Amino acid sequence: MRMDRDRPAAGPLVRGFGPAGFKVDAPDGTMGVYPALLLTATRADAWTPPPLESLDAAALAPVLGEAIEFVLIGTGTDLRRPPRALIAALEARGIGVEAMDSRAAARAWGVLRAEDRRIAAALYPLED
Template sequence: MVKGIEIRDAHFPGRAPIDAYGNGGFRFADMSHRGSILCLPSGIHGWEPKTLPILTAADLSLVLEQASDIEILLVGTGTELRRLPQELRDVLRAHRISSDPMSTGAAVRTYNVLLAEDRAVAAALIAVD
Protein backbone atom coordinates (compact mmCIF):
# COMPACT_ATOMS: atom_id res chain seq x y z
CA MET A 1 0.00 0.00 0.00
CA VAL A 2 1.36 3.41 -0.96
CA LYS A 3 1.30 6.03 1.75
CA GLY A 4 0.24 9.54 0.86
CA ILE A 5 2.00 12.69 1.92
CA GLU A 6 1.85 13.18 5.66
CA ILE A 7 1.17 16.78 6.73
CA ARG A 8 2.52 17.61 10.17
CA ASP A 9 2.49 20.75 12.25
CA ALA A 10 5.57 22.85 11.50
CA HIS A 11 8.09 22.26 14.29
CA PHE A 12 11.88 22.49 14.54
CA PRO A 13 12.88 20.61 17.73
CA GLY A 14 15.61 22.90 18.98
CA ARG A 15 16.52 26.45 19.83
CA ALA A 16 18.06 28.40 16.97
CA PRO A 17 18.68 32.04 16.14
CA ILE A 18 16.54 33.61 13.43
CA ASP A 19 18.76 34.21 10.38
CA ALA A 20 16.31 36.30 8.35
CA TYR A 21 12.71 37.51 8.30
CA GLY A 22 10.43 39.07 5.71
CA ASN A 23 8.55 37.96 2.61
CA GLY A 24 5.91 36.50 4.91
CA GLY A 25 8.21 34.16 6.84
CA PHE A 26 11.46 33.36 8.62
CA ARG A 27 14.77 31.53 8.03
CA PHE A 28 16.53 29.60 10.80
CA ALA A 29 18.73 26.50 11.12
CA ASP A 30 19.16 26.19 7.32
CA MET A 31 15.37 26.00 6.98
CA SER A 32 12.59 28.42 6.14
CA HIS A 33 9.01 28.75 7.31
CA ARG A 34 6.24 30.75 5.68
CA GLY A 35 3.99 32.36 8.28
CA SER A 36 4.31 33.34 11.92
CA ILE A 37 6.34 31.37 14.48
CA LEU A 38 6.72 30.72 18.19
CA CYS A 39 10.31 30.32 19.42
CA LEU A 40 10.05 28.28 22.61
CA PRO A 41 12.27 26.10 24.81
CA SER A 42 10.77 23.06 23.00
CA GLY A 43 11.74 24.42 19.59
CA ILE A 44 10.41 26.64 16.86
CA HIS A 45 6.75 26.07 16.02
CA GLY A 46 4.58 27.29 13.16
CA TRP A 47 1.97 29.63 14.62
CA GLU A 48 -1.34 31.01 13.38
CA PRO A 49 -2.76 33.54 15.82
CA LYS A 50 -6.54 33.47 15.48
CA THR A 51 -7.36 36.98 16.66
CA LEU A 52 -4.90 39.28 14.86
CA PRO A 53 -4.16 42.09 15.34
CA ILE A 54 -5.19 41.60 18.97
CA LEU A 55 -3.59 38.61 20.69
CA THR A 56 -5.29 36.59 23.43
CA ALA A 57 -4.17 33.96 25.94
CA ALA A 58 -5.61 31.31 23.58
CA ASP A 59 -3.19 32.49 20.86
CA LEU A 60 -0.31 31.94 23.29
CA SER A 61 -1.48 28.66 24.87
CA LEU A 62 1.73 26.87 23.84
CA VAL A 63 3.75 29.61 25.55
CA LEU A 64 1.71 29.18 28.73
CA GLU A 65 2.22 25.39 28.65
CA GLN A 66 5.99 25.98 28.78
CA ALA A 67 5.86 28.93 31.21
CA SER A 68 8.13 27.29 33.79
CA ASP A 69 11.02 27.56 31.29
CA ILE A 70 10.28 31.12 30.09
CA GLU A 71 11.08 34.40 31.86
CA ILE A 72 10.82 36.82 28.92
CA LEU A 73 8.39 36.69 26.01
CA LEU A 74 9.23 38.96 23.10
CA VAL A 75 6.19 39.63 20.93
CA GLY A 76 6.92 40.71 17.37
CA THR A 77 3.72 42.52 16.40
CA GLY A 78 4.45 43.00 12.71
CA THR A 79 5.72 46.21 11.15
CA GLU A 80 4.17 48.39 13.85
CA LEU A 81 4.33 48.23 17.62
CA ARG A 82 1.02 47.14 19.13
CA ARG A 83 0.34 47.01 22.84
CA LEU A 84 -0.72 43.71 24.31
CA PRO A 85 -4.21 43.73 25.85
CA GLN A 86 -4.18 44.16 29.64
CA GLU A 87 -5.96 40.81 30.06
CA LEU A 88 -3.14 39.02 28.20
CA ARG A 89 -0.44 40.87 30.14
CA ASP A 90 -2.18 39.81 33.38
CA VAL A 91 -2.26 36.14 32.29
CA LEU A 92 1.43 36.21 31.36
CA ARG A 93 2.35 37.95 34.62
CA ALA A 94 0.38 35.29 36.56
CA HIS A 95 2.67 32.72 34.88
CA ARG A 96 5.73 34.83 35.85
CA ILE A 97 6.46 35.78 32.25
CA SER A 98 7.55 39.32 31.44
CA SER A 99 6.15 40.37 28.05
CA ASP A 100 7.73 42.89 25.72
CA PRO A 101 5.90 43.82 22.50
CA MET A 102 7.88 45.42 19.67
CA SER A 103 8.07 45.31 15.90
CA THR A 104 8.91 41.89 14.49
CA GLY A 105 12.35 43.09 13.31
CA ALA A 106 13.27 44.40 16.77
CA ALA A 107 11.93 41.20 18.39
CA VAL A 108 14.07 39.01 16.09
CA ARG A 109 17.22 40.99 16.90
CA THR A 110 16.51 41.01 20.65
CA TYR A 111 15.65 37.29 20.64
CA ASN A 112 18.95 36.43 18.96
CA VAL A 113 20.94 38.44 21.54
CA LEU A 114 19.11 36.94 24.54
CA LEU A 115 19.33 33.44 23.06
CA ALA A 116 23.12 33.86 22.63
CA GLU A 117 23.27 34.89 26.31
CA ASP A 118 21.44 31.63 27.19
CA ARG A 119 18.54 33.51 28.75
CA ALA A 120 15.10 31.96 29.37
CA VAL A 121 13.60 33.78 26.39
CA ALA A 122 10.75 32.95 24.04
CA ALA A 123 9.35 34.86 21.08
CA ALA A 124 5.99 35.10 19.34
CA LEU A 125 6.81 36.50 15.94
CA ILE A 126 4.16 37.68 13.48
CA ALA A 127 5.38 37.35 9.90
CA VAL A 128 5.91 40.51 7.84
CA ASP A 129 6.14 41.03 4.08
Protein backbone atom coordinates in the same frame (compact mmCIF):
# COMPACT_ATOMS: atom_id res chain seq x y z
CA MET B 1 17.84 40.81 5.71
CA ARG B 2 20.37 38.18 6.85
CA MET B 3 21.53 37.99 10.47
CA ASP B 4 24.61 36.22 11.84
CA ARG B 5 25.93 36.01 15.36
CA ASP B 6 29.50 35.48 16.56
CA ARG B 7 28.36 33.17 19.33
CA PRO B 8 25.45 30.96 18.32
CA ALA B 9 22.65 30.41 20.76
CA ALA B 10 21.24 27.01 21.57
CA GLY B 11 18.01 26.11 19.82
CA PRO B 12 16.30 27.60 16.80
CA LEU B 13 17.69 30.86 15.48
CA VAL B 14 16.13 33.43 13.19
CA ARG B 15 18.70 33.83 10.42
CA GLY B 16 16.82 36.38 8.36
CA PHE B 17 13.43 37.77 7.47
CA GLY B 18 11.58 39.35 4.61
CA PRO B 19 8.17 39.53 2.98
CA ALA B 20 7.91 35.71 2.84
CA GLY B 21 8.53 35.37 6.57
CA PHE B 22 11.19 34.42 9.08
CA LYS B 23 14.04 32.11 8.04
CA VAL B 24 14.83 29.81 10.96
CA ASP B 25 17.63 27.30 11.56
CA ALA B 26 16.26 24.49 13.72
CA PRO B 27 18.40 22.58 16.25
CA ASP B 28 18.22 19.47 14.02
CA GLY B 29 19.94 21.34 11.17
CA THR B 30 16.83 21.90 9.07
CA MET B 31 15.79 25.32 7.87
CA GLY B 32 12.29 26.67 7.46
CA VAL B 33 10.54 29.87 6.48
CA TYR B 34 7.53 30.84 8.58
CA PRO B 35 5.16 33.76 7.85
CA ALA B 36 4.28 33.81 11.58
CA LEU B 37 6.20 31.98 14.24
CA LEU B 38 6.25 30.66 17.80
CA LEU B 39 9.73 30.10 19.24
CA THR B 40 11.09 28.44 22.34
CA ALA B 41 14.61 27.41 23.25
CA THR B 42 13.91 23.98 21.76
CA ARG B 43 11.59 24.48 18.79
CA ALA B 44 10.15 26.73 16.09
CA ASP B 45 6.52 26.26 15.08
CA ALA B 46 4.38 27.78 12.36
CA TRP B 47 1.65 29.89 13.92
CA THR B 48 -1.67 31.24 12.75
CA PRO B 49 -2.08 34.17 15.11
CA PRO B 50 -5.36 35.81 15.99
CA PRO B 51 -5.72 39.55 15.38
CA LEU B 52 -3.41 41.26 17.88
CA GLU B 53 -6.33 42.82 19.76
CA SER B 54 -7.65 39.27 20.38
CA LEU B 55 -4.32 37.74 21.46
CA ASP B 56 -4.70 35.80 24.69
CA ALA B 57 -2.80 33.21 26.72
CA ALA B 58 -4.60 30.37 24.91
CA ALA B 59 -3.07 31.49 21.59
CA LEU B 60 0.37 31.37 23.25
CA ALA B 61 -0.21 28.06 25.06
CA PRO B 62 2.37 26.13 22.99
CA VAL B 63 5.19 28.35 24.31
CA LEU B 64 3.86 28.92 27.82
CA GLY B 65 4.35 25.28 28.87
CA GLU B 66 8.08 25.83 29.27
CA ALA B 67 9.78 27.64 32.15
CA ILE B 68 10.30 31.13 30.72
CA GLU B 69 11.12 34.58 32.04
CA PHE B 70 9.21 36.50 29.40
CA VAL B 71 7.61 36.39 25.97
CA LEU B 72 8.78 38.56 23.11
CA ILE B 73 5.76 39.55 21.06
CA GLY B 74 6.60 40.76 17.58
CA THR B 75 3.53 42.77 16.62
CA GLY B 76 4.09 42.79 12.85
CA THR B 77 5.45 45.62 10.73
CA ASP B 78 4.77 48.23 13.41
CA LEU B 79 4.96 48.24 17.18
CA ARG B 80 1.49 47.88 18.65
CA ARG B 81 0.44 47.27 22.23
CA PRO B 82 -0.78 43.76 23.10
CA PRO B 83 -4.07 43.54 25.02
CA ARG B 84 -3.85 44.56 28.68
CA ALA B 85 -5.74 41.40 29.66
CA LEU B 86 -2.96 39.27 28.09
CA ILE B 87 -0.23 41.19 29.89
CA ALA B 88 -2.07 40.86 33.22
CA ALA B 89 -2.69 37.12 32.69
CA LEU B 90 0.96 36.44 31.89
CA GLU B 91 2.28 38.61 34.70
CA ALA B 92 0.00 36.73 37.11
CA ARG B 93 1.91 33.60 36.03
CA GLY B 94 5.27 35.31 36.63
CA ILE B 95 5.91 35.80 32.89
CA GLY B 96 6.85 39.21 31.55
CA VAL B 97 5.85 40.59 28.15
CA GLU B 98 8.10 42.56 25.81
CA ALA B 99 6.36 43.91 22.71
CA MET B 100 8.19 45.30 19.69
CA ASP B 101 7.81 45.17 15.94
CA SER B 102 8.51 41.70 14.53
CA ARG B 103 11.84 42.67 12.95
CA ALA B 104 13.17 43.93 16.28
CA ALA B 105 11.81 40.87 18.08
CA ALA B 106 13.56 38.55 15.59
CA ARG B 107 16.86 40.34 16.22
CA ALA B 108 16.36 40.38 19.98
CA TRP B 109 15.63 36.63 19.98
CA GLY B 110 19.17 35.73 18.92
CA VAL B 111 20.82 38.18 21.29
CA LEU B 112 18.79 37.04 24.28
CA ARG B 113 19.18 33.33 23.47
CA ALA B 114 22.97 33.83 23.15
CA GLU B 115 22.78 35.05 26.76
CA ASP B 116 20.93 31.80 27.63
CA ARG B 117 17.83 33.75 28.64
CA ARG B 118 14.74 31.60 29.18
CA ILE B 119 12.40 33.26 26.74
CA ALA B 120 9.75 32.50 24.15
CA ALA B 121 8.64 34.52 21.15
CA ALA B 122 5.46 35.01 19.16
CA LEU B 123 6.15 36.79 15.87
CA TYR B 124 3.31 38.22 13.80
CA PRO B 125 3.75 38.39 10.02
CA LEU B 126 5.66 41.28 8.49
CA GLU B 127 2.96 41.93 5.91
CA ASP B 128 -0.59 42.65 7.02
